[in-house]
Amino acid sequence: MNAPVNPPPKPPAEPPVFATLGCRLNAYESEAMKALAAEAGAGRLVVVNTCAVTAEAVRKARQEIRRLHREHPGAAIVVTGCAAQTEAETFAAMPEVARVIGNHEKMQPATWAGLTPDLIGEGERVQVDDIMSVRETAAHLIDGFGTRARAYVQVQNGCDHRCTFCIIPYGRGNSRSVPAGVVVEQIRRLAGQGYNEVVLTGVDLTSWGADLPGAPRLGDLVRRILRLVPELPRLRISSIDSIEVDPALMEAIATEPRLMPHLHLSLQAGDDMILKRMKRRHLRDDAIRFCAEARRLRPDMVFGADIIAGFPTESEAMFENSLKLVSDCGLTWLHVFPFSARKGTPASRMPQLPGPVIRERAARLRAAGHAAAAAHLAEQVGRRHRVLMESARMGRTEQFAEVVFGTDQPVGAVVEAVIAGVEGERLVATG
Ligand code: SF4
Numbered sequence: 260m261n262a263p264v265n266p267p268p269k270p271p272a273e274p275p276v277f278a279t280l281g282c283r284l285n286a287y288e289s290e291a292m293k294a295l296a297a298e299a300g301a302g303r304l305v306v307v308n309t310c311a312v313t314a315e316a317v318r319k320a321r322q323e324i325r326r327l328h329r330e331h332p333g334a335a336i337v338v339t340g341c342a343a344q345t346e347a348e349t350f351a352a353m354p355e356v357a358r359v360i361g362n363h364e365k366m367q368p369a370t371w372a373g374l375t376p377d378l379i380g381e382g383e384r385v386q387v388d389d390i391m392s393v394r395e396t397a398a399h400l401i402d403g404f405g406t407r408a409r410a411y412v413q414v415q416n417g418c419d420h421r422c423t424f425c426i427i428p429y430g431r432g433n434s435r436s437v438p439a440g441v442v443v444e445q446i447r448r449l450a451g452q453g454y455n456e457v458v459l460t461g462v463d464l465t466s467w468g469a470d471l472p473g474a475p476r477l478g479d480l481v482r483r484i485l486r487l488v489p490e491l492p493r494l495r496i497s498s499i500d501s502i503e504v505d506p507a508l509m510e511a512i513a514t515e516p517r518l519m520p521h522l523h524l525s526l527q528a529g530d531d532m533i534l535k536r537m538k539r540r541h542l543r544d545d546a547i548r549f550c551a552e553a554r555r556l557r558p559d560m561v562f563g564a565d566i567i568a569g570f571p572t573e574s575e576a577m578f579e580n581s582l583k584l585v586s587d588c589g590l591t592w593l594h595v596f597p598f599s600a601r602k603g604t605p606a607s608r609m610p611q612l613p614g615p616v617i618r619e620r621a622a623r624l625r626a627a628g629h630a631a632a633a634a635h636l637a638e639q640v641g642r643r644h645r646v647l648m649e650s651a652r653m654g655r656t657e658q659f660a661e662v663v664f665g666t667d668q669p670v671g672a673v674v675e676a677v678i679a680g681v682e683g684e685r686l687v688a689t690g
Contacts, residue, residue, distance in 0.1 A: 281310025283411040283460040299371035305331050309340035311430050313599035317342045328355035335379050339365040341430030347387040361387035390432035407671035408649040410449045414442050415461030423538050424606040434466045443487050456493035465503035478507025495519040501549040502541035513556035521659045523563035529584030530577035550588040561658040563592030569617030570598050571609035585627045591635045593628025597621040636681045646676050661685040
């Protein structure tokens, strides 16, 4: 009797192509999804991890899907991320799209088990559940990141606030934290892989810990990481809400040289009436006071900030208050967002400003931002900086300024450099 013949092993499916749009949290999750896809043997896929922060972001997602569909004939297009979560029907209506997957589902191993070449044609085309019912963060430990320089680590997801212009809570659900032990383990693993810098990322970072036993605060997490991972040279915090910064974080800012002297603040406006209409938790004086105190504790501190131009009902005088905030807070890296009404948000139902006014104000804010950045860069000439190399000839200082080198440097290493000059919006290192 002939011995049973095992069917020849299936050739491994070529790994999915990932297109990541939007924030650092999406970048982290794409890394985790790559690992989940590999474990499940999912393949011949193009995964588009979308963003919904502005109408423009959603338009770009659709454009990207069409381009990738042309470039990868025969591959199944899987759309996920915040735009898939908030407007699944928009993507389900696209003939190019094989699957629409929600933000929670995208982090589940079972989802990827259904995305193998032989199964993708069978399952539900739209798998998007109620994100508000999600209570835990799907913590996936990753071993690496798309770059050799800096790794983003998710410590929190979702948001309990409801700023009137913001769609994010509807894409990411309510706030939930990754337990400190898991975060420390993740960072120890990345430091062990040779990463010299880790960036803590989330949606509303300063709410980290509120849902954990004992309600620890972000400052406690930062101090715990720096204590338990002494081999990590640089820890950076991504965007925070200055009004919610806790005393332990202020102390870490003052005493921990491995905590980078660079904070990106979610300020959004510089006028108290507009801040109220945005349902923000701070007033302009709170922001100015926070920046002055952080700089008193850490004189080399540099601030970035998000500011919206042209929020509904914003008068010229109110806008002037946002413009003046750049110098009143001493902001350096400005991210300017022309107001974009997001369907379903309270701000989309307020009286809108004309497009040309929004664009003109955004241009003035950007000009103020460029001037502030140029002043910071000019001050660095002649100074010595520790630079994390992102590529052979380009890196970033602790304050997040770009530095170009004339000779190759080891990628991912932290090198010392004396600044010889400024070239556009970059510093130039000697040698
Ligand atoms: S704090 Fe406000 S702006 Fe930030 S994610 Fe939450 S709702 Fe959106």
